[in-house]
Amino acid sequence: MALSVAVAPSGAQAQDYRFNSIRVEGNQRIEDATIASYTGIARGKTISAGELNDAYQKVMASGLFESVDIEPRGGTLVVTVTEYPTINAISFEGNRRIKDDALEKLIESTPRQVFNPAKAQSDADTLAKAYSQQGRVAATVVPRIIRRSENRVDLVFEISEGDTIEVERVSFVGNRVYSDRRLRRVMETKQANFLRTFLRSDTLIEDRIEFDKQVLRDFYLSRGYVDFRVNSSNVEFTRERDAFYLVMDITEGQQFRFGEISTSSEYPGVDAAAYQDALKIKPGVVYTPTLVENSITRMERLAIKQGVDFMRIEPRITRNDRDQTLNVEFVLTKGPRVFVERIDIEGNTTTLDRVVRQQFRTAEGDPFNPREIRASAERIRALGYFSNADVNAREGSSPEQVIVDVNVEEQPTGSFNLGGSYSVNNGFGVALGLSENNFLGRGQRLSFTFSTAEDAEAYVIGFTEPFLMGRQLRFDLDLGMSNTNSSYSTYDTERLFFSPALTFNLSEQTRLSLRYSWQGNEMKSRDTAIEGPVIASEIARGRESASLAGFTYTFDSRLNGLDPTAGFLLEFGTDYAGLGGDSNYLRTKAKAIAQKKILNEEVTLRASFEAGALTWLGDDTSRTVDRFLLSSDIMRGFEPGGIGPRDMSPDTSGNAYDDALGGNFYAVARFEADFPLGLPEEIGLRGGVFLDVGNLWGLSNVDTSAAASTCGTSGTGSCIVGEDGSWRSVIGLSFLWNTGFGPLRFNFSKAIVKEDYDKEQAFDLTLQAKF
Structure with missing residues (x-):
């Protein structure tokens, strides 16, 4: 690039120029008149050498030319240019972690556009920053060009992704109340560990650190530390320069x-x-x-x-x-007398306007309340239908009117879930789920779930309308079937069900659910097992149906946020079966759970009580599938159906059948604590201890006539044992592990009070995973 100016000697006097014409040379795509206009020189006007230099700068500033040469030749100004080539194609080399289509969305250069070195370098810097956001701060991107015919080039971004640099340690300075381990649980940035294949939050990302600062502020402020501040966040390389140390310098202040x-x-x-x-x-x-x-x-x-x-x-x-x-x-x-003139919604191509409007408690024409508008914006974002949702208010047709603008960007709302599970009770299983959370853009959920384990399988279709008839009334509908062939029983079961429900809030902390359910239950004989007389008589009854109506009342103290370290949940529900069908009974269940975090929230204490009662109202008798059978979720330390009334009638060889019959009443109290084990928080392994106390009893309205009247080697004593019930107690040790595959829980238990006929289960393992 050069500026060539011919100057005729004129002593000490500055040279002036006057041009009658401008001739352009070297251009192929850009018109002569366009280039001449860039110079800003008018024909016949006298200009100075400085103005001539300004003309050169203007042509170069257009960004269209690799080089520009301006030369006065008498009354003609000759402008010689070399045009930048046109981009023929853009490609990426060396990228494996980020796909081409994702990189293309980040750059400004496009094919058939004039190549601009400055823009290409800016694109390279943008791509390098994208890799840095994934923790690959050593990534480099170099733009190269390959010359083609007809003044075209291929633009190639040569990428060296480099290795991911981990956060080896996150530590804090200035914390006295909460330990480093507790604060690390709050932050998104995690320390690297051997599970990093599944843990992507152990890389250093600048935006994540800023988010962590805000999360720490919210954590302390919600606990009364109003003077809390983050003084600095320092990032340093390790000595080997293959990882980072992150140190957060904080001031806690006093609790108010x-x-x-x-x-x-x-x-x-x-x-x-x-x-x-x-x-x-x-x-x-x-x-x-x-x-x-x-x-x-x-x-x-x-x-x-x-x-x-x-x-x-x-x-x-x-x-x-x-x-x-x-x-x-x-x-x-x-406040000021301002009304909502209208609510404008833009960006929703699939989602209906009414789905967004339902999140507003303010209608057009209502008084304007900024707080309610902010709350509505949060509810819109919480829907999960939009990748971005901005809600802003602006002045309307008059100062007393405001217009609420809602701008959204939709995102996919369908999902396909493939998962696995394992439990000692049901064995290994898989789960397949298809769901659409914004069905036809109407804000409705439609799902299909298929799950199977060695001893249990289920097929369920679910539908949810969160705003039935435009009101804050949720409608749910589930229908499906389930089968069990548990090794802990001598029979199989098949259950068909249809269950609609309505749920609505009574207050900030309470809600009520009203439901109807039709169920068809059948107990089936198993070829490889021989049932006792009571179970055999129940199997002989075939399929029986129940038509139920019921409600569940829930009180949850966590909803008002009075204490972030404690919470209380109360749930009470009743179902009445007798609206047709074969069964007639009243089933009532209640549950209460209290939780408190102590020792700077390192240890969680939890106490729960659960009870149920079945009152049989029909003229016939109940079956085992109608009564309560306690699983390990309710009473640990025993097999499903391992406690409660049992049929101990002798078989033909003199041995007892030992069938669990369930009970009409149960009550269980659970006390547990979980605590850190001193291991790195990122491993996700915690310990726990528990004490369970429970009882299952009652067999009124049960057909026991088929059972032997006497049992035992002496020929005396009833064959139905446990009808009057007795309290059992279990102590145990747990290990809770949040793995990359899902939450894993190991329970080791020992029954300290039990009956001779109870079936213990000293070890229990459960795993739930989604991929």
Whole structure:
């Protein structure tokens, strides 16, 4: 590239030029007039040497030429150019971790475009950054060109991916309350370990570190540490320069609790007392912004219910460093008189508008509430239908109107799941699932699940409408069949079922589910087993159906976020069978679970109680499949059906049949704790201990006439044992391992109180995996 200017000697006087014409040479694709216009030189106008140099710079700045030469020849300005070639094709070499089609989306250069070295280098830097985001910070990308005929080139990006550089250690400076191990559990960035084939979060990614900083802030702030801050995050190479050390320098500060909670009104005509009564926060509770936000939302809903428009709740927080409390005054104020003019939705090519609108609690024409709009945006993102969802408000046709713009980018919502499972009870099995979570763009879920194990298999079709009739009412429908041929029983079962249900929220923490179910159950004789007289009589009855209606009430304290370290779940449900069919009974079940994290949230304590009762109302008798049989999920340490009433009638050879008959009542209490084992957190291995206490009893309305009236070598005693029940207790040790294949749990147990006829199971292993 050169600028050549012919200057006639004129003493010390600066040279001026006047051109009557501009001649362009060397161009093939670009018109002469276009290049002449780039110079900015008008014919017949006197210009200086500096202006002539400016003309050269303007032509070069067009980015279309490899070289430019400007030469005055008398009254003619000759511009000689060498054009950049056209890109014929773009290819990538050396890439294995990122496919060509993914790389093509990252670059700006395209075929049939004029080649620009600066743009090609910028594309190379972009590609290198993409590899760096995967932890391959040593990756290099070099753009090369291959010359072709007709001034064309092939653009080739030569890629050296390099090795993935792991995060060898994540450590913290300044933490006194929570250990490094506890904080590492919060972060997305993990330390490298031998499971790294399945763990992709042990590479250093800059954006992930920024996310980790925010996650740490949220973690501490939700636990009352309002002064928490991340001072710095330092990344250093190891001595061998094959891994990183990540050190987070933090300041925890002191933990604050809620002090005085009050409400005052600056809204004319509004009494603050009713809003004070709506508050759930109590003084002395650990401070968390979530409780403040929930309280504001609750007050705003109360205002809408009372017909008070445009109310805004302003939390005014007063800090008391002496006793480390935060006094919160909720001030009721009147906000600006602004209405929602309309809600515009764009970007949804498949999803219907109403699916998005259902996430808004505000309709067009309602008073504008910024907090509710933000909450609606979060609900839209939580749907999982969109890769990106932006919700913004702008001024409408007047200052008193706003337009809510919703811009979404859709993503695939269908999935294919292939999984495996293993349990001591049911053996190995596979699971196949097909699901579409946004069926026909209507926000509905349609799924088919097929699962099989050595002793159990099931086929289920499921459908869910989350907003039935446009209301916050979820409709579920499941139908399918299941078969069992467990080695712990002497018979097989086949079950057909059809079950629709309606679920809705009663409050922030409670929900109610109403359901109907039709079931057809059949007990089948097995060729390789001989059943006792009671089971044989039940098998002889063939298939029997039950038509049930029932409900389940659920209370979950975790939903309001009062305490992130503790939670309580209460569930109670009843089913009545008698709306047709062959069975007539009332089945009731209740469950209560309490959980608390202690010792800086390193140890989790959990206590649960579960009970059930079957009241038979029909004139006929119940069957084993109608009664309760406790599995290892309910009572550990025993085989399924290993405790409770049994038929011990003698067979023809004098040996007992030993059939589990189930029971009408059961109650089980479980106490457990899980804790770290001192191993690296990334291994995912924790320990646990447990104590289970339970009982299963009751055989009223059971056909026992076929059982032998007396048993035992002495010829005395009933053949039905365990009808009155007795309490069993089991202690055990667990190892919980979150592997790359799925959660794996080992249970080692020992029954310390049991009956002679009980069937123990000292070891239990379960695994669930999806690929």
